[in-house]
Amino acid sequence: MLSPAEIEARLERILLSVQKPGRYVGGELNSVVKDWDSVQTRLAFVFPDIYDIGVSNLGLQILYDLVNARPDSLAERAYAPWTDMEAKMREHGVPLYSLETKHALADFDIIGITLPYETLYTNALNLLDLAGIPLRAEERDERYPLVIAGGHACFNPEPMHAFIDAFVIGEGEEVIHEIINTVGRFPREHVGKSERVNVPTCSRVNVLKELAQIPGVYVPRFYDVTYFDDGTIKAVTPNIPEAPKIVMKRMVPKLPPPPTRFIVPNIEAVHNRVAIEVMRGCTRGCRFCQAGMITRPVRERSVEEIVAAAEEAIRLTGFEELALLSLSSSDYTPILDLVTAIGEKFSGRHLSVALPSLRIESVSVDLMEKLKDRRSSGFTLAPEAASEHMRRIINKFIPDEQILQTAREIYARGWTTIKLYFMIGHPSETLDDVQAIADLCKRVLAEGRRVMGGKAKLNAGVSTFIPKPHTPFQWVSVDTPEQITAKQDLLKRELRDRNIKLTWTEPKETLLEAWLSRGDRRMAEVIYAAWRNGAKFDAWQEHFRYEAWTSAFAARDLEPAFYTHRPRRVDEVFPWDHISDAVRKKYLFEDFRQSLEGEIRVDCRKNCYACGILPTFAQARREHPGNYWKCPEVKSPLSGRQPAMDSKQISVVSEQ
Amino acid sequence: MRIRVTFSKTGSLRYIGHLDLQQVWERTARRAGLPLAYTQGFHPGPKIQIAAALPLGFAGRAEVVDLWLTDNVGATHEVAQGLQSTAPPGLSILAVEEVDERAPALQTQVAAAEYEVALLEAGLGSGLEARLADLLAKPALPRERRGKAYDLRPLILSLECRDLSLRMVLSAREGATGRPEEVLAELNIPPEAARIERTRLILKDEVE
Numbered sequence: 001m002l003s004p005a006e007i008e009a010r011l012e013r014i015l016l017s018v019q020k021p022g023r024y025v026g027g028e029l030n031s032v033v034k035d036w037d038s039v040q041t042r043l044a045f046v047f048p049d050i051y052d053i054g055v056s057n058l059g060l061q062i063l064y065d066l067v068n069a070r071p072d073s074l075a076e077r078a079y080a081p082w083t084d085m086e087a088k089m090r091e092h093g094v095p096l097y098s099l100e101t102k103h104a105l106a107d108f109d110i111i112g113i114t115l116p117y118e119t120l121y122t123n124a125l126n127l128l129d130l131a132g133i134p135l136r137a138e139e140r141d142e143r144y145p146l147v148i149a150g151g152h153a154c155f156n157p158e159p160m161h162a163f164i165d166a167f168v169i170g171e172g173e174e175v176i177h178e179i180i181n182t183v184g185r186f187p188r189e190h191v192g193k194s195e196r197v198n199v200p201t202c203s204r205v206n207v208l209k210e211l212a213q214i215p216g217v218y219v220p221r222f223y224d225v226t227y228f229d230d231g232t233i234k235a236v237t238p239n240i241p242e243a244p245k246i247v248m249k250r251m252v253p254k255l256p257p258p259p260t261r262f263i264v265p266n267i268e269a270v271h272n273r274v275a276i277e278v279m280r281g282c283t284r285g286c287r288f289c290q291a292g293m294i295t296r297p298v299r300e301r302s303v304e305e306i307v308a309a310a311e312e313a314i315r316l317t318g319f320e321e322l323a324l325l326s327l328s329s330s331d332y333t334p335i336l337d338l339v340t341a342i343g344e345k346f347s348g349r350h351l352s353v354a355l356p357s358l359r360i361e362s363v364s365v366d367l368m369e370k371l372k373d374r375r376s377s378g379f380t381l382a383p384e385a386a387s388e389h390m391r392r393i394i395n396k397f398i399p400d401e402q403i404l405q406t407a408r409e410i411y412a413r414g415w416t417t418i419k420l421y422f423m424i425g426h427p428s429e430t431l432d433d434v435q436a437i438a439d440l441c442k443r444v445l446a447e448g449r450r451v452m453g454g455k456a457k458l459n460a461g462v463s464t465f466i467p468k469p470h471t472p473f474q475w476v477s478v479d480t481p482e483q484i485t486a487k488q489d490l491l492k493r494e495l496r497d498r499n500i501k502l503t504w505t506e507p508k509e510t511l512l513e514a515w516l517s518r519g520d521r522r523m524a525e526v527i528y529a530a531w532r533n534g535a536k537f538d539a540w541q542e543h544f545r546y547e548a549w550t551s552a553f554a555a556r557d558l559e560p561a562f563y564t565h566r567p568r569r570v571d572e573v574f575p576w577d578h579i580s581d582a583v584r585k586k587y588l589f590e591d592f593r594q595s596l597e598g599e600i601r602v603d604c605r606k607n608c609y610a611c612g613i614l615p616t617f618a619q620a621r622r623e624h625p626g627n628y629w630k631c632p633e634v635k636s637p638l639s640g641r642q643p644a645m646d647s648k649q650i651s652v653v654s655e656q
Numbered sequence: 657m658r659i660r661v662t663f664s665k666t667g668s669l670r671y672i673g674h675l676d677l678q679q680v681w682e683r684t685a686r687r688a689g690l691p692l693a694y695t696q697g698f699h700p701g702p703k704i705q706i707a708a709a710l711p712l713g714f715a716g717r718a719e720v721v722d723l724w725l726t727d728n729v730g731a732t733h734e735v736a737q738g739l740q741s742t743a744p745p746g747l748s749i750l751a752v753e754e755v756d757e758r759a760p761a762l763q764t765q766v767a768a769a770e771y772e773v774a775l776l777e778a779g780l781g782s783g784l785e786a787r788l789a790d791l792l793a794k795p796a797l798p799r800e801r802r803g804k805a806y807d808l809r810p811l812i813l814s815l816e817c818r819d820l821s822l823r824m825v826l827s828a829r830e831g832a833t834g835r836p837e838e839v840l841a842e843l844n845i846p847p848e849a850a851r852i853e854r855t856r857l858i859l860k861d862e863v864e
Contacts, residue, residue, distance in 0.1 A: 012851075013848055015671060015713070016712065016713045016847075016848070017848075021671040021712065021713075022668075022671045022672050022673070022676065024671075025668035025671050026668055027667055027668030027669065027744065027745045027746055028744065029683075029742075029743075029744035029745070264683060264744065266668070266669065266672045266676055266680055266744060267672060267673075267676045268675075268676060268679070272679075314686075315687065316687070317683065317687070318682070318683030318684065318685075318686035318687040318742070319683065320682070320683075320686075350692075350694060350700070350702075
């Protein structure tokens with residue numbers, strides 16, 4: 001591998017021939033440059049898309065801070081070079097390198113790849129290739145870094161099982177330390193740094209065996225999968241005694257202090273902002289929402305902690321925007337106090353405050369008004385469905401009248417554009433339900449016209465539903481491209497108005513995301529073949545090449561429809577069943593059944609539906625009593641009994 | 657209050673363009689706690705004027721920016737310290753001075769710029785002195801840039817060399833700006849074989 005000085009010398013010659021060279025040089029305020037030789041364990045965090053998107057990723061910022069706070073470790077960063085830079089790097093023999101010290105990625109001990117969504121998979125492969133690291137986990141011996149992945153997409157790790165040594169399931173703040181401590185016990189011979197010493201070849205396997213015993217770490221090579229003749233899974237079984245049968249996700253009982261020393265990019269990025277997570281988890285239980293299932297339980301930070309962190313982060317970064325993040329801001333218990341405190345603290349300081357994911361009610365308009373230093377023109381609402389039938393099915397029930405009243409309020413207070421998010425393709429949806437979306441859009445815009453005439457605008461963003469793993473809808477099939485096209489055509493026909501802007505997802509992009517989300521281990525070969533066919537930047541419309549994927553399926557003799565257009569048996573073993581988010585499959589199925597009957601489950605902080613979180617994390621709940629968690633409290637433990645009991649046997653104290 | 661900051665822009669900041677540098681200044685000033693003045697209007701922006709855009713890849717050893725503040729912030733050396741302590745790597749504060757609020761816009765005040773060029777390949781230095789003399793002896797150097805013909809010769813105010821480095825002063829008035837890479841092109845020096853630094857901006861009042 002090239003030394004950092006050699007890499008820098010080559011960069012000097014190529015940087016001025018690519019677009020936005022600022023992406024590839026590091027040197028940002030608050031990036032951390034440690035002495036390479038002063039630490040034992042070196043991590044490279046990789047976001048497999050371009051710098052402009054990856055640099056503001058909150059998850060990586062959290063881990064970057066945690067690792068760099070350790071005296072025995074360092075963390076640096078790498079992103080996907082855009083195609084012009086990639087070509088130059090390959091032409092000049094520059095491997096993927098870290099922005100901080102320009103070390104080749106192969107020189108690190110651990111490469112941590114974040115996979116928040118599935119369309120990054122081919123980029124992840126491409127980056128390993130660009131780093132000069134064998135793509136397949138089984139081809140990497142102890143000379144190479146361990147490749148570890150985390151992020152929401154890893155709740156179904158199987159499509160990427162062949163390329164990743166270990167997956168982290170769930171929250172990383174605690175497990176990252178356990179991984180570093182474990183890896184630190186196995187010093188590695190670095191490629192190119194010294195003559196290859198005769199390391200016993202079993203040592204890579206030994207590290208992985210140790211890692212497999214850390215709760216929340218999944219090491220795919222220690223599991224065997226058997227299939228039925230129809231291609232569905234018969235069983236997934238560990239092949240070593242050290243590997244747990246079920247890998248339970250990690251969950252941090254008390255959220256650590258939020259990061260404040262955000263990296264400040266010197267070039268324009270997608271998000272230029274301080275992002276503070278106000279709470280984690282969601283109690284709404286929308287049945288299509290994977291995030292709402294896998295991030296349970298709800299844990300809320302205090303107003304004081306959030307305001308203090310925001311203040312400090314603004315001082316340390318000089319950013320012009322503050323984002324208060326959560327899956328459902330309106331559900332944050334002291335939301336009014338928070339918004340008031342933030343409004344008072346920052347008004348007149350030329351700071352814009354983003355508060356996404358507000359409920360559709362007039363209170364939300366009050367909240368936004370308090371935060372506006374300078375008014376943005378758009379206000380976003382996400383009804384997701386427009387007919388009563390669909391709203392009951394997806395468990396997001398907001399009556400039309402409430403939506404219209406909120407819209408009226410928004411336009412009346414001077415916002416000129418309302419953005420409405422919908423999804424088509426929910427289970428049992430008909431064209432009438434889609435027609436209802438068009439009708440609702442028109443009625444919302446009519447409210448705006450009444451207030452401000454021709455100035456009122458509406459953006460309708462209509463995505464297509466994908467039945468994600470670990471949700472109540474994991475048993476249903478995806479609409480066929482024909483069904484999706486028919487629904488989109490209806491909307492395009494109905495919403496022809498110069499003040500309505502309709503956006504949608506191309507059916508082929510939906511299919512790709514569905515294959516990748518729902519895939520099993522055999523999908524790994526499809527991903528590999530698609531990458532060989534040139535697939536990368538699949539999340540970028542101008543780069544997405546559908547044929548690269550269909551021919552990859554054909555080459556592997558797999559039928560894409562098997563993954564998408566097939567209703568599942570009740571007792572089908574899913575590829576992700578050995579990965580647990582603590583929400584029980586039985587609970588999900590019960591919720592799915594209720595959905596078909598149009599039954600609604602309201603906010604679970606009002607009424608616990610025993611999803612499975614509490615029995616799994618009963619001990620953590622006991623240690624963190626009171627209102628911090630939004631699950632009911634668990635009474636003191638029965639003497640000598642472990643918390644692994646069925647939830648129905650747990651005494652639950654209702655909050656209401 | 658209007659302050660004028662002289663600064664250098666080196667290291668990885670060489671790869672940051674003019675608009676991005678504007679943003680770097682806004683954030684640096686905000687971190688330093690300076691009360692930036694904002695323009696009026698629908699999209700208020702901070703009042704920051706950078707004297708002259710520095711082409712991507714060039715280091716700047718003494719660039720100049722004006723910042724407008726809503727309050728008088730007092731001693732300029734303290735402002736300089738505050739800015740330096742929050743500046744990103746590659747941005748060094750060399751001087752801060754107060755200027756008259758009504759002084760003309762900085763961009764209109766630049767008369768010339770001085771550049772130093774380091775040649776990265778030893779072979780490029782051979783006979784350089786003679787080539788410079790030849791070039792300077794020509795009455796005109798007709799060139800074309802973005803489809804427009806112009807004469808480079810009068811824009812070269814001085815040009816000299818020592819070993820593998822060139823020093824030149826080029827006109828930088830509005831509509832009469834000489835570019836160092838054009839001079840290099842006249843000397844048949846390929847752009848990737850040279851590293852260019854702008855060492856100084858010469859303002860009109862310094863010339864007159």
